[in-house]
Amino acid sequence: TQLLEQSPQFLSIQEGENLTVYCNSSSVFSSLQWYRQEPGEGPVLLVTVVTGGEVKKLKRLTFQFGDARKDSSLHITAAQTGDTGLYLCAVTKGGRAGGGNKLTFGTGTQLKVEL
Amino acid sequence: EAGVTQFPSHSVIEKGQTVTLRCDPISGHDNLYWYRRVMGKEIKFLLHFVKESKQDESGMPNNRFLAERTGGTYSTLKVQPAELEDSGVYFCASSLWDRPSEAFFGQGTRLTVV
Numbered sequence: 001t002q003l004l005e006q007s008p009q010f011l012s013i014q015e016g017e018n019l020t021v022y023c024n025s026s027s028v029f030s031s032l033q034w035y036r037q038e039p040g041e042g043p044v045l046l047v048t049v050v051t052g053g054e055v056k057k058l059k060r061l062t063f064q065f066g067d068a069r070k071d072s073s074l075h076i077t078a079a080q081t082g083d084t085g086l087y088l089c090a091v092t093k094g095g096r097a098g099g100g101n102k103l104t105f106g107t108g109t110q111l112k113v114e115l
Numbered sequence: 116e117a118g119v120t121q122f123p124s125h126s127v128i129e130k131g132q133t134v135t136l137r138c139d140p141i142s143g144h145d146n147l148y149w150y151r152r153v154m155g156k157e158i159k160f161l162l163h164f165v166k167e168s169k170q171d172e173s174g175m176p177n178n179r180f181l182a183e184r185t186g187g188t189y190s191t192l193k194v195q196p197a198e199l200e201d202s203g204v205y206f207c208a209s210s211l212w213d214r215p216s217e218a219f220f221g222q223g224t225r226l227t228v229v
Contacts (some may be wrong), residue, residue: 010201042206092216101215102160102171
């Protein structure tokens, strides 16, 4: 059973379009992270959301944590070719200093933005 | 400041051979993690070091995998003997002791066992 389900699995859009990708679970989390991974690179942390209903903005990216802290969404406004990549959500256990804090990743959404 | 570096970036070995992957974390990062993505699957946790001590090795697949972090600096992950199902991309990540959720990942080592 997959802890974090991401949808869609693949998304191909034109530059300038808007898009939303989702990360869903039946479990409740104290926090959730979004990463972006480009080919040949490791995941890069974009944001951490911790409060139910929280909305965080990072330039054209808007992240929302569900009220029940079971799901999250990532909305990109006016997508650019540089947004192309694999978007991953992840959750951790622990979180205390020096604690376990291993990440559990979602299945990922592969985004391709074309001219 | 250098990020997390992994070596080699690619490795192709035959079934039954031994391979050692290396990870150099960001200087000063006590937490070091190994993760793996096999084809078509999500990235999965392998193990976690705090300095030179193994904090959590619950994700290690079997005893063919051995991880070390001598002196609490760089880490190695040895696979011996390698099997076909070990193929995948192995990622290393590191973080400060008091900011464990802010992990920085290396570029990964793509291991292909043929």
